[in-house]
Amino acid sequence: MSKAARSDTPSGRLTLLTLARDLGVSRATVSNAYNRPDQLSPALRARILARAAELGFTGPDPMARGLRRGRVGAVGVLVDESLSYAFSDPTSVLFLDGLAREVQADGLGLLLHPALRDPAALRALADAAVDAWVVQSLPDGHPAVGVVSSRGRPVVVVDQPALPGVPVVGIDDASGATTAVRHLTRLGHRRLAVLAMPLGCDRRQGRADTERQRSAEYAVMRRRLAGAAAAVAEADLDWADVPVVEVAANEPDAAARAAAELLTGPDRPTGVFASTDQLALGVVRAARDLGLAVPGDLSVVGFDDSPAARSAEPPLTTVAQPLRDRGQRVGVLVRAALRGEEVGVPAPAVVGLVVRSSTAPPPGARGRR
Amino acid sequence: MSKAARSDTPSGRLTLLTLARDLGVSRATVSNAYNRPDQLSPALRARILARAAELGFTGPDPMARGLRRGRVGAVGVLVDESLSYAFSDPTSVLFLDGLAREVQADGLGLLLHPALRDPAALRALADAAVDAWVVQSLPDGHPAVGVVSSRGRPVVVVDQPALPGVPVVGIDDASGATTAVRHLTRLGHRRLAVLAMPLGCDRRQGRADTERQRSAEYAVMRRRLAGAAAAVAEADLDWADVPVVEVAANEPDAAARAAAELLTGPDRPTGVFASTDQLALGVVRAARDLGLAVPGDLSVVGFDDSPAARSAEPPLTTVAQPLRDRGQRVGVLVRAALRGEEVGVPAPAVVGLVVRSSTAPPPGARGRR
DNA sequence: ACTATCGTCTGGATCGTTACAGAAACCACG
DNA sequence: CGTGGTTTCTGTAACGATCCAGACGATAGT
Structure with missing residues (x-):
């Protein structure tokens, strides 16, 4: 039967159709085997999955699925200038970690793009396949922000810049x-x-x-x-x-x-x-x-x-x-927006002073207070 | 004429077709306005782009383009366990920075996914839309490695694990x-x-x-x-x-x-x-x-x-x-593979000792050497 | 025995784009 | 005035999947 499969697709690319023909079922059924196990008998599903493994078919093509479903499984993160800056700043690292952990729950990854200003980079941003954008602390009026927010996908801003109608996660x-x-x-x-x-x-x-x-x-x-x-x-x-x-x-x-x-x-x-x-x-x-x-x-x-x-x-x-909480809160907003919920702009978190040992009265002062 | 555009697409979604109908040209021409400026007269191109801006059309849909062209503009990076680890380790930060800089040249972003072991996460990996995968220093036999390498996309490994036929960028x-x-x-x-x-x-x-x-x-x-x-x-x-x-x-x-x-x-x-x-x-x-x-x-x-x-x-x-060089070298390999070139396995780089001030003869030794 | 219901499975339409072959218009040339 | 060669634009066929309305038996209820 693998002979039949081969001859059906001279290109050699493995698709749902290949598998469907090989097994004598319809494409929809194979698709359901992957996406809706309740829509077909367990026996047939097992048979499909087994044959898929045999043929080396690793599941539906992500892009085709992305087109049809309108989801790619990626949250774009627009980081300032060079990535190394975003990574070397501990603030940013914890933020990204919190964000990643949160969106992981929906199987989403983080697509990092530096916010450059040249036309080629802006074009790359417009062409990036993401379900939502997170703008991480960019200066007012940065052109990259305009590009990503005009794509019509949900946007969540961290700290800055303020954008009309866009939720911002920040502090006071x-x-x-x-x-x-x-x-x-x-x-x-x-x-x-x-x-x-x-x-x-x-x-x-x-x-x-x-x-x-x-x-x-x-x-x-x-x-x-x-x-x-x-x-x-x-x-x-x-x-x-x-x-x-x-x-x-x-x-x-x-x-x-x-x-x-x-x-x-x-x-x-x-x-x-x-x-x-x-x-x-x-x-x-x-x-x-x-x-x-x-x-x-x-x-x-x-x-x-x-x-x-x-x-x-x-x-x-x-x-x-x-810090890490902020990432998580952004993740929560992103997930909610992706579920189609209307998300409001949360109030900036209040912050408190932590007094440790780097402060004291000035020299010569007699502990006045 | 914007009336026509609206009535043609009740959904309100803006596509190439919307624009094409509005302007009375074919979809292919609009597509060319974005992707192949040499295929149409500058005048028409300007007219199309102007009207697009007017209508708020921000360019071809990334996923549809991804499906058709077989490219999404993302390089997947499989990082160990939690992202925070990957970010807090300076080794890793510099690597990612070097990689990002290199692939930026082709407008590619980095899609970060943690290499978890649970089935849901593995499924998310299989479903991730990427053009190539970079595996960053994972233990032998990690299931996530199997998943990404079976997707049939180019793979480049950093340091470990060794995979048959897959280029590794590493050191001696x-x-x-x-x-x-x-x-x-x-x-x-x-x-x-x-x-x-x-x-x-x-x-x-x-x-x-x-x-x-x-x-x-x-x-x-x-x-x-x-x-x-x-x-x-x-x-x-x-x-x-x-x-x-x-x-x-x-x-x-x-x-x-x-x-x-x-x-x-x-x-x-x-x-x-x-x-x-x-x-x-x-x-x-x-x-x-x-x-x-x-x-x-x-x-x-x-x-x-x-x-x-x-x-x-x-x-x-x-x-x-x-460190940063390694990232760049990986990027070069990825880009080459994406261009369809056959990339060989480079030899591990030789490394040298840098003697600074944390070493000296042991206490009590009279500078024997 | 005649519907109603359920669980399974199918076919066709659709997502929005780009590749490709070819049509129409235009120019220059003999 | 036809001929060949550009330039510019169009129509159609993919790309590979998912959704949806329904077909088909089998089971159950009356």
Whole structure:
């Protein structure tokens, strides 16, 4: 009979039809053997599956099935620029892990695409076969976001950018930052500084004036800076006097270089709010290299509560956001949208400060509080 | 005319046909406007694209195109167990980055799937729409490997497992390990120990006897241990006397716990070969916690030359393998296979020792060499 | 004995696109 | 004015599956 099968399909490609002809049943029945076991007798199903294994047929073609059913089993993830950045940032890693675990339940994989700006890459995005898109923390107005959201598939945004009618899973960045900076001012710090991730795509670095802050392309940074500014004002200090230093990349190394400069001046800050833990780790390292004790000479507050913050030396005081949870929550929204449910925009999660050992009253202060 | 378009497709779904009817041209022409600009006049093409934008048509449906062309624009990556592991291991991160960069050139994305063993997950793998599969360092006989390789698409394996007729991108693990251990013995170390990643999927940990070593499911570990054994024999030592400790996970924390035990015994080793840098970092930390100086009291050699090895304190002596390059090489093979070229099995790359500051002669040795 | 119901299985239509062969129009040339 | 060669566009046939309405017996209810 395998002879018949061969001669029927000279091409040699194995399809449902091949198998159906070989067994003398209809295509629909073979299809049902794979997709709806209740639609045919167990005996016939067993016979079909056995013969399939014999012939080396491994099941229906994913693309054909995808076309017919309107599903491919993939959730697209649009990650910022290079994948290596997305992977090296622990924040991102935990997020992806949480997301992957959640969507796994429906047999979905993650299709990673970097959000590049050149036409070829944009075309590749438009052509990507996915059931839904997850946009992971991209700057406002990034062209790739437009491309994926115009495809008509469900979209879930993480953190940024805000899109009309699209659910965003995020946190209350502003109040988180306020809490962090307030912690410093309550400890008595009056000379503060802030470290920021890149505010735009122009790779600029160094001191960022208020204009630059307000026009930052990353909404998350805008919000965190605004939150920090609020706490500063609350303490009767002038935000314009607080140096905001933009770091070239969200990495400890880059932050350490930026911080070194900040910490060598005559009236160096006694308290630094680093807007991510990665940056905070760099500040701590820079301080150590300069012979400054943390928290004795310098207090450092981070943001995110990444695993590294916990195991750092000293353990970082930081704003805790539930990293893996976020991934899971995005996954839940994606699955719901794929089931056709109308998903609302969830409220941003509130975040709390975790006080560890990287903060203390400024040197010379007598524990005023 | 937009009225006509609407009434033609009551469903409201926008397809090539919708657009073609609206413009009074054939589907093929619209298709060509997207895929073969040279097949129609620039004027008509512009008209089509303009009207498409007006109507909100974002281009041909990826799945239908996938079915017709036999391509979906995705390279499947089979990663070990949880994605978080794949992401937290720097080795893996750099690999994926290199791979992604390379395949990007053809507009391909990476479809990540964890290699689970339950039937539902295996079914999801079989149903995944990909153009090719990359198997990233899985244990011998993992069922997921069988599933993806039986799909009839090109497969490229990284490191392990060896599959008949399938190209493997890997390194000469054995000679790398030999070099590493030889470095220790040449320095004069006689009391050695070895740390190994998990050797099987049974989550076992602790001392691994030679039987366990030989039957390790991970070929990479088998080879590295064999290489280490060769160097030990070369130095007239008995491999059976060298404790090989299996660590529960390839993470510094787990390694530190395992090492702590190893370093507290009466005749503790003076030289440790950690079979990955992650493990080596853990050993260094454990030593520091016990008040042992590295390399003064204890020499540690790693494997991989991950970024962390370079910036560690002290910088690690390690076996260097070109991590991002590997990803790129895999990408090149995948692209070639997708172009229909016959790809051969490349020879494993040779690796060299990078001597940094985590190794020195054993305490009490007078610089014999 | 005559429907009603159920469990199985089939045939044809359909998903939205691209490949391919060929038709129509146009140009230049002898 | 026919001839050959482009350029530009069209119609039809796949691609490989799933969905749906119904056919066909067999069983059961009345």
